[in-house]
Amino acid sequence: MDSFSVVVEADLSRVLPRFDIVGLPDAAVKESRERVRASIKNRGLEFPLSRITVNIAPADIKKEGPLYDLPVLMAILKAEGQINAEFENCAFIGELSLDGEIRRCAGVLPMLLKAKEDGIENVFIPYDNKTEGSVVDGINVYPAENIIDIIKHLSGEKVIEPCYTESELLEAEEETLDFSDVKGQEDAKRALEIAAAGGHNCIMIDPPGTGKSMLAKRLPSILPKMTFEEQLETTKLYSIAGELPDNVQLIRKRPFRSPHHTISAQGLAGGGQTPRPGEISLSHNGVIFMDEFPEFDRREKEALRQPLEDGKITIARSTGTVSYPSNIMLVAAMNPCPCGYFGHPTKECVCTEAAKKDTVTR
Numbered sequence: 001m002d003s004f005s006v007v008v009e010a011d012l013s014r015v016l017p018r019f020d021i022v023g024l025p026d027a028a029v030k031e032s033r034e035r036v037r038a039s040i041k042n043r044g045l046e047f048p049l050s051r052i053t054v055n056i057a058p059a060d061i062k063k064e065g066p067l068y069d070l071p072v073l074m075a076i077l078k079a080e081g082q083i084n085a086e087f088e089n090c091a092f093i094g095e096l097s098l099d100g101e102i103r104r105c106a107g108v109l110p111m112l113l114k115a116k117e118d119g120i121e122n123v124f125i126p127y128d129n130k131t132e133g134s135v136v137d138g139i140n141v142y143p144a145e146n147i148i149d150i151i152k153h154l155s156g157e158k159v160i161e162p163c164y165t166e167s168e169l170l171e172a173e174e175e176t177l178d179f180s181d182v183k184g185q186e187d188a189k190r191a192l193e194i195a196a197a198g199g200h201n202c203i204m205i206d207p208p209g210t211g212k213s214m215l216a217k218r219l220p221s222i223l224p225k226m227t228f229e230e231q232l233e234t235t236k237l238y239s240i241a242g243e244l245p246d247n248v249q250l251i252r253k254r255p256f257r258s259p260h261h262t263i264s265a266q267g268l269a270g271g272g273q274t275p276r277p278g279e280i281s282l283s284h285n286g287v288i289f290m291d292e293f294p295e296f297d298r299r300e301k302e303a304l305r306q307p308l309e310d311g312k313i314t315i316a317r318s319t320g321t322v323s324y325p326s327n328i329m330l331v332a333a334m335n336p337c338p339c340g341y342f343g344h345p346t347k348e349c350v351c352t353e354a355a356k357k358d359t360v361t362r
Contacts, residue, residue: 001110001233001236001237001240001322001323001324001325002110002114003107003110003111003113003114004058004061004114005114005115005118006056006057006058006063006068006071007056007057008054008055008056008057008068008071008072008074008075009054009055009057009075010052010053010054010055010072010075010076010078010079011052011053011054011055011079012048012050012051012052012076012079012080013050013051013053014050014051015050015051016051017049017050017051017052018051018052019033019037019052019054020051020052020053020054021033021054021056021072022053022054022055022056022059023054023055023056023057023058023059023063024056024059024060024061024062024063025056025062025063025068026062026063026064026065028064028065028066029056029063029064029065029066029068031066032066032068032069032072032096035066035069035095035096035097035098036069036072036073036076036096038098038099039069039073039096039097039098039099039100039147040073040076040077040100042098042099042100043099043100043146043147043148045077045082046080046082048076048079048080052076054072054075054076056068056072062320064274065095065105065106065274066095066096066103066105067093067094067095067105067107069094069095069096070092070093070094070095070096070102070124070147070150071091071092071093073096073147074087074092074150077151083151083154083155084155085154085155085156087122087154089120089121089122090120090121090122090123090124091115091120091122091123091124092123092124092150093105093108093111093123093124093125093126093129094124094125094126094144095126096147099146100146100147100148101145101146102126102127102144102145102146102147103126103128104126104128104129105125105126105129106239106240106241106242107239107240107242108125108126108129108132108133108239109132109133109135109136109235109236109239109244110236110239110240112125112133112135112136112139112141113136113236115139116136116138116139120139121139121140122139122140122142123139123140123141123142124142124144124150124160125141125142125143125144126143126144127143127144127145128246129143130143130163131163131246131247131248131249132235132239132244132248132249133163134163134164134249135232135235135249135250137164140162141162141163142160142161142162142163143160143163144160176221177217177218177221178218178221179192179215179218179219179221179222180221181218182211182214182215182218185211185215188204188211188215189215192215192219192222193222195219195329195331196219196222196223196329199329200329201308201329201330201331201332202330202331202332203293203331203332203333203334204216204331204332204333204334205333205334205335205336206333206335206336207335207336207340207341207344207347208335208340212291212333213289213291213333216258216287216289216291216331216333217256217258217289219256219287219329219331220253220254220255220256220286220287223254223286223287223329226251226252226253226254226285230285231250231251231252232250233284233285233325234251234255234284234285234286235249235250235251237277237281237282237284237324237325238251238282240276240277241276241277241281241282243282254285254286254287255282255283255284255285255286255287256283256286256287256289257279257282257283257286257287257288257289258288258289258290258291259279259288259290261290261291261292261293261295261296263279263296263300264300265297265299265300265303266278267279268280268300268303269303269313269315270313270315270324271315271317272317273317275315275317275320275322277324278313280303280304280307280313280326280328281307281313281324281325281326283326283328284324284325284326284327284328285327286328286329287328287329287330287331288328288329288330288331289331289332289333290330290331290332290333291332291333292333292334292335293332293333293334294334304330306326307326307327307328308328308330311325311326311327312324312325312326312327313326337349337351337355338351338355339351
């Protein structure tokens with residue numbers, strides 16, 4: 001959720017050609033050598049026949065991902081003298097293709113907010129992140145399609161127009177499920193209205209086909225509208241996870257996530273070698289619906305404890321520890337027994353007493 005500034009430095013020595021990247025890079029950062037080399041050659045620029053040493057500072061923090069391709073390329077061209085413009089007050093974010101195109105990156109929004117905080121005035125980002133980048137005002141965000149566009153902009157030959165926030169924010173086109181569509185079910189609707197008013201978690205127990213999932217999917221429509229701060233925080237999470245839809249500036253509707261009961265604990269809580277938000281964090285400021293609740297493994301249920309109590313979830317890995325906000329409303333649904341008809345007024349339950357008790361215990 002919180003970014004840090006990275007400075008990329010390049011040194012060229014007139015000895016045997018070699019290309020080294022230092023500063024605790026991971027495999028994806030080391031592979032940028034080949035992408036940068038191919039991008040420079042395939043765009044008609046001259047790749048220096050020198051010993052190239054690129055330092056990505058601070059050196060005590062591990063650098064991960066391909067988003068360092070563009071700043072590495074710019075540092076080399078600047079050191080070689082192929083770019084004469086000054087860009088000390090500029091930042092560059094982007095992955096490169098072999099022909100010099102700048103590809104979309106995850107997590108651009110929190111990086112732009114950090115750049116603004118650090119007083120950086122000009123930031124170059126991939127063109128495909130244009131909508132996301134237009135959220136941040138107060139700095140110039142330049143969406144570029146390829147490296148030549150950036151070079152021409154810096155030289156004043158062809159200016160890239162910065163992206164700005166539009167008066168009407170775009171949002172994903174999706175079907176709106178409204179709570180008012182539900183006919184009947186007065187007791188269940190009243191219970192969910194109380195839960196929505198107080199932000200309470202709830203569980204619905206009833207036979208199959210009675211409308212538990214239908215009611216849960218419409219619950220976000222009666223929750224309060226998100227504040228701008230909530231929208232920004234939720235959008236940052238989706239940006240980090242790489243799940244921000246195209247042409248969406250901010251997540252304006254409260255999230256509704258419905259993970260399947262076969263999901264792993266890591267998928268629910270988040271994690272991985274490079275920790276990423278899971279379903280719990282992606283439900284931040286919204287609803288997480290867990291249908292067939294007894295079928296979820298105990299580890300997944302235990303993963304809900306911390307976010308429900310603290311409003312955040314902490315993921316510890318050997319590479320570091322991260323915390324993601326997880327202010328969620330949990331809605332669970334289950335059948336009263338394996339067959340689903342225990343207590344049904346017309347249909348007889350065929351489950352054994354032991355099976356009924358096991359359902360309640362789970």
